[in-house]
Amino acid sequence: MTTWTDRAAKLPITLSGTGTIDRAAHHRLDEAWLAAAWSHPTTRVFVVSGGQALVEDTEDGRTELVTMPSFDAPVTEEHRYFLGIDAEGVRYFALQKDSLPGRMDEAARPAGLREAGTLLSERDSELLVHAVALENWQRLHRFCSRCGERTVIAAAGHIRRCQACGAEHYPRTDPAVIMLVTDDEDRALLGRQVHWPEGRFSTLAGFVEPGESIERAVVREVAEEAGVTVGDVEYVASQPWPFPSSLMLGFMAHATSPEVQVDGEEIQEARWFTRDELRSGIESGEVLPLMGISIAARLVELWYGKPLPRPL
Numbered sequence: 001m002t003t004w005t006d007r008a009a010k011l012p013i014t015l016s017g018t019g020t021i022d023r024a025a026h027h028r029l030d031e032a033w034l035a036a037a038w039s040h041p042t043t044r045v046f047v048v049s050g051g052q053a054l055v056e057d058t059e060d061g062r063t064e065l066v067t068m069p070s071f072d073a074p075v076t077e078e079h080r081y082f083l084g085i086d087a088e089g090v091r092y093f094a095l096q097k098d099s100l101p102g103r104m105d106e107a108a109r110p111a112g113l114r115e116a117g118t119l120l121s122e123r124d125s126e127l128l129v130h131a132v133a134l135e136n137w138q139r140l141h142r143f144c145s146r147c148g149e150r151t152v153i154a155a156a157g158h159i160r161r162c163q164a165c166g167a168e169h170y171p172r173t174d175p176a177v178i179m180l181v182t183d184d185e186d187r188a189l190l191g192r193q194v195h196w197p198e199g200r201f202s203t204l205a206g207f208v209e210p211g212e213s214i215e216r217a218v219v220r221e222v223a224e225e226a227g228v229t230v231g232d233v234e235y236v237a238s239q240p241w242p243f244p245s246s247l248m249l250g251f252m253a254h255a256t257s258p259e260v261q262v263d264g265e266e267i268q269e270a271r272w273f274t275r276d277e278l279r280s281g282i283e284s285g286e287v288l289p290l291m292g293i294s295i296a297a298r299l300v301e302l303w304y305g306k307p308l309p310r311p312l
């Protein structure tokens with residue numbers, strides 16, 4: 001039997017990476033190794049600031065992360081993140097700074113993950129997602145959640161340590177579920193959030209609550225947002241979503257009752273679409289195309305069975 005996960009494996013999910021970088025976590029507490037890695041001539045460094053890094057377009061039409069050797073990097077001891085090693089043995093570090101460095105090279109421009117995620121190579125995308133996620137966490141966890149004192153960076157950016165009470169804090173990831181609900185007629189349920197423009201529809205989504213399984217979170221969120229009861233729930237794929245610290249867990253879910261009653265707080269409108277209705281809606285402009293880097297478009301595409309239509 002072909003599962004949704006098998007089918008999803010053929011659809012690349014932006015930001016998810018394919019493991020081209022070995023994070024080499026066992027080196028993070030080894031200061032001597034880190035110092036040697038930092039000063040190695042092949043080591044590459046980039047600056048991350050406010051979720052952005054410098055990228056540039058190459059002559060052959062690709063977009064690359066702008067990296068530099070460590071001897072060219074801005075001076076900082078404190079906010080240095082070790083990101084890992086690629087297949088050629090190159091070590092990568094990110095520096096968190098208050099601003100991106102100025103460049104003589106006019107081709108370089110600042111870009112965040114929403115733009116760069118779809119343009120960068122697997123390797124560069126993995127590096128930038130990791131660096132941005134660490135930066136977000138570091139920025140929001142400067143104080144100890146146990147005693148309130150200031151924390152300091154450790155483990156090459158992967159721990160914050162409290163010098164007052166000794167607590168070690170690890171980067172947090174907030175699980176969120178995102179699901180495409182289908183019914184017995186194989187229609188898909190898409191919703192419009194309260195703040196979205198008319199015609200913009202996407203999958204339902206929400207955060208997993210404390211003490212809740214991810215499957216139960218799918219059932220609860222669909223019931224809360226759209227009033228639809230869901231039976232079977234099948235995991236498909238996940239996507240790091242460091243805006244600032246989520247992990248999107250993608251599901252297909254099957255409705256046992258198709259009646260829709262939106263909550264009016266998060267979701268303004270929810271509708272069942274046949275494939276023909278979605279295609280004609282997008283082609284006529286009545287429905288805005290699902291674009292961007294989110295796994296939502298991939299889930300809808302999986303159900304749709306081929307690349308999603310574009311406006312005519």
Ligand SMILES: [Zn+2]
Pocket residue numbers: 144145146147148149162163164165166167
């Ligand atoms: Zn503390």
